[in-house]
Amino acid sequence: MMLGKTAGGLFWMFRYLERAENTARLLEAGWHIALTRSGQTTNEWQSIVTTAGMNAAYQEKFGDDYTPAQVINFMLRDKDNPSSVLTAITAARSNARMVRTALSAEVWEATNECWMVLKDLLSRPVTERALHDALTQIRFRTSVVRGCLHGTMLRNDIFAFSRLGTFLERADNTARILDVKYYVLLPSAAYVGTSIDNAQWEVILRSVSAESSYRWLYGGDSTPSNIAEFMLLDESMPRSLAFSVTEIGDALAILEKAYKTREESQIQAEALCHRIQSHSIETIFEEGLHEFLSGFISENAKLAGHIEKDFRFYG
């Protein structure tokens, strides 16, 4: 038996952890391109903010000034930015405190320590020189929490809600990266099939930490269509949409079995799985990549809404 509030707390704890990690990856990618390409990189910094869905808030605060230091600060430690690493980690830890009784001591302590270390790390602006170390630290600390989750928790409803939070957030993030990047890159389908700018595809792959896996699968052949296929449909790629929705489906199947009821969430999740599996990269491009992605993002958000309602997160 689990409280609805606890299920919600677990879900959000892992969403926020995933978000912190994704924000760090986005920054890493942006930073990399800024270093390797001189000149016009403003767009890179702006698209990081856009990907996080925070462009309106950013513009309100800073106008069109997308200087690296400002964006880095906004994404790492701005308290007005709900996707900044500091806000996300604080929210994750606050949720972890709320669901303390559902977590193993190791998961709790790893989360608490993650928060303590990052709070300290982000208590002052991160200099360019310290950025790489800071981003590494963020990924490392959140990975420890995940490791403890896998190593010490029962595979029951607690685990299922944690996974749901992780993968709903991850699917959303991957879809946004592609939507922002690909949309900017390829205004016309005529470009499909041509080899794209090295630096650009590197950014995309780096932002999901998948440069090596892509090379293993596709060699040096970096076409937009391959990258899109890899990130949307590859079931072995842990940050692809296909992988994420399979995990979501599995977690909901655990709940269906444990609670012996089938809810709207399970039906929706299966539809979402089906939506991904029934496509090939060609049909996605025919439908229009942007349309496909924004459709996915909204279905994914709807699924989160069903989960919240079906499992009584709030009274």
Place this chain on the structure above:
Amino acid sequence: MAENETAAQIFTNFWEVAVSALKSWTIWSLSTCAQIFVCQLFGMSKQDLVFNEMLAGADQPRQPYEAYFDWFKNEDVKALMRKSGEAESFFRRIGITFNVYGEDDADERLIPFDLVPRIISAKEWRTLERGIEQRVRAINAFLHDIYHRQEILRAGRIPRELISGNEAFLPEMVGVQPTGGVYTHIVGTDLVRTGEDEFYVLEDNARTPSGVSYMLENRETMLQMFPELFTQLKVRPVSAYPQLLRRSLADCAPQNSPNAKPIVAVLTPGIHNSAYFEHAFLADRMGAELVESSDLRVEDGYVSMRTTQGYKPIDVLYRRVDDEYLDPLNFNPSSLLGVPGIMDVYRAGNITIANAPGTGIADDKALYSYMPDIVEFYTGEPAILKNVPTWRCSEADSLKYVLDNLSELVVKEVHGSGGYGMLVGPAASKKEIAAFEKKLRARPDNYIAQPTLALSTVPILTKAGLAPRHVDLRPFVLVSPNRVDITPGGLTRVALKKGSLVVNSSQGGGTKDTWVLGD
């Protein structure tokens, strides 16, 4: 200080200083023979009169501390100070922090932990145990009586107006029989010591005593830091507390529950409450649910919690929310911390609330001075543990005495807690005393006064070695329908400031692990 200077040497240095101010051992022992004494002297000379629980003289430990003292002599103070830092990071990592009201929530504080244990011999503990059990049984009998036939009032042992005009007395509890017959499932009896055999009960804490998580985590920390001490000394374990608590609570579950096994939940005001860590800790260790007001509602005559699969009835609610906030329909209507209608479910016998509503009447400071009578009335025996002599400011003669002697007394609000709103005469400035006098004259019945006890000391570790500090002790007592369990140990609170008598964590107090030795 030389790198390898041992703690014992430093300790001896301390004693040389102390002894130079010491008149003679005769005075010291005569003083402790006095029933109780007002400590009028401050500064160094005060130390002469104070009972030091570790040392009977320079380099001469009292019997319970012998083995520890031998061990300590060979330790390096610097290394121990480093350990102390380790303990702090351990506490931070596991999150034993508390939020201070009115401060930024980012600022979570630790209660300072001192790594010198407070040690109690088997014999001392036996006396305490008997005294506490007697007192706790009397309190439960008193509560039953006061909410039923009120024999003690009929017998004229307590003035009627003390009950009828008391906010801690809940008319809603009159005639209600709590399931299992237990009113105070959990009690934290605050004790102080002034001499070899001089223990006093300072407060009974029959509402929702806190601090037990510190008792458990302090021990956990000591086990990690000094395993060798636990193999040398026979320290009685405290770790069974959460299991015993669960059993005590489950034993009081309603008979006609719809659940096959009793469902126990801990009710917390929420993650911003200063004691949230403890609420979560206890729920976790008991395998109970941790619920907030927003998780609960009254449904079909039961108090139910919102689970992922709908509302499920709860059998026992260990609430860490005060009576006043427990039920907005029956008590404070603006409360967001309680469950509307829970008192009706309670009166129908469909939920156990621990502690029962209305137990505050038993630890009310206005009644405190009657405790010896209460114990005798219900147990037929004189109280084993003594009360601190208390002047009731509501009585004219007492008030006069208190006003004449404010600078030597501790004056407390009858309903206050946590060390707030009290005057520690000897430590207060003339201005503070004058201001307090005004308050006291305006509402004398709101105050009681007690002598400044020369609280015993146990050394703490400082950079300069061991230094004595005043302590108190809160053992934790669990009451089941058929038994009383007292965990051997408790929470020792220590005033970290030299000479200070205020041990409350909210005002600069720290804690120590408390060791009760086996036979």
